Amino acid sequence: MNAHVHSGGDAPVPFDDRGLAYGDGLFETVLVRDGAPLLWEAHLARLQAGLERLGIPTPGREIFDALPAHGVGCGLMILKLLMTRGSGGRGYQLPENMQPRLRWRMTPFTPQADRWQTGVTVRSCHWRLPRQRALAGLKHLNRLDNVMARQEWTDPAIAEGLLCDTEGLLIEATAMNLAWFDREQRCWMTPRLHHCGVAGTLRQALLEAGVLTEIEASPEALANAEAGCVFNSVQGVWPIEQWVSEQQSDTPPLRRTWHLEEQPVREAVKRLQVPAHALLGYPVQ
Template structure:
């Protein structure tokens, strides 16, 4: 059902008891659709939600309209239960909406400034990787800065290990290897990150901020925005920690943008 309101007793609204996906759609064609549906399927299994008819979702992208759109699909456990105790059996509720989208090409080619967040992500392996509705940690982290020149904030977990940015994944190049944080304790395994993992040799590592400062280049990425090179990293107080030159060839951006239909060079 499109844009329908949720009742006040919906468990997704009350407890974050559900999942969502945000899918880039170009002229009615979804990008990375199989990866989105695979992550949604895993989330349904992890949360023990009533299993949806996934074929019902296949018709949604064509209803999004022309041009670039972002399709948001949300699943909840529905209503019922007693307090935190879920209903047995539950009745899945799902809603969707589509919004026009305009990417930021200057961030693809000029890079972005990023800061470190003070907030630390909690460790919960059962929720790691999936895109559940309980995103309060990300909301609190995003409240830490209001400067529009800062594009994103990097998040570590409570052990001090790098995880992700508030809405994007992180990859860096160090000693000739492409590395990305392990997402087995917290964070979201993005669909573009999964697609790149199938296309190039990514090394999944558990490392702290000092490792990132050793990197020769670093990028942020997700399936809507594409790939942003990081040009400057600041600490939580705005003090510069690292600057990267713009000259590093970005093979991962070329691969990713081909998948998303984004330009490979300025002016394309």
């Protein structure tokens, strides 16, 4: 059902907002190029699916379609949308008359383009993602697992942390999706997100294009891969140059290095980076 929405741009939210109090809401982070939102239909589809899953009334689409135009003539921008259930209800009880609250902000953006070519170092996180099938794939406001995982390192040389679920299966990075090039299948694999994780919009587009294949896999799949990448709809595709798996004890960390200058690795990365960057308007290095 459509709903009356309190839309206030970057205005403050009241103390009793349910998104602030309980994480009761969703968000989207959209790359906007000269007023044109990229992967816009995928972002709106994920938001719509999340609103339906949480039982939050759906605003009219015209409210969202008007927002990217604020970036016309501004080059590359990031549009962040925050959608909460609004205020009201006693404790966790839902308000009888829900009036969702929309907040948004548009900010200039410059991608970390050097990482497209030189690659990044990632590490394995000790934190594990709990399984909750009902919330799997959604970009909801409850991101404490990501916060807890991200605080495991402060080394600026490490770009991302890789997360497994409580069953030890690969899921994603703290702020990006994950993929690896399987030596035997000769294709790019990405973790299946039936139990947890965020179903990224770039990931979804690449799945629909047949570039990625979903699979349940342990970290050994990445360790044996010909190449690996982390990616999202804002930064594009970062090849993994080194993967560090730190141990709980005094034993040295495990490391796996991919030499990005080697032709098999370089060609594998291009098979993912070319179609992904075409969707975002980014060059391939």
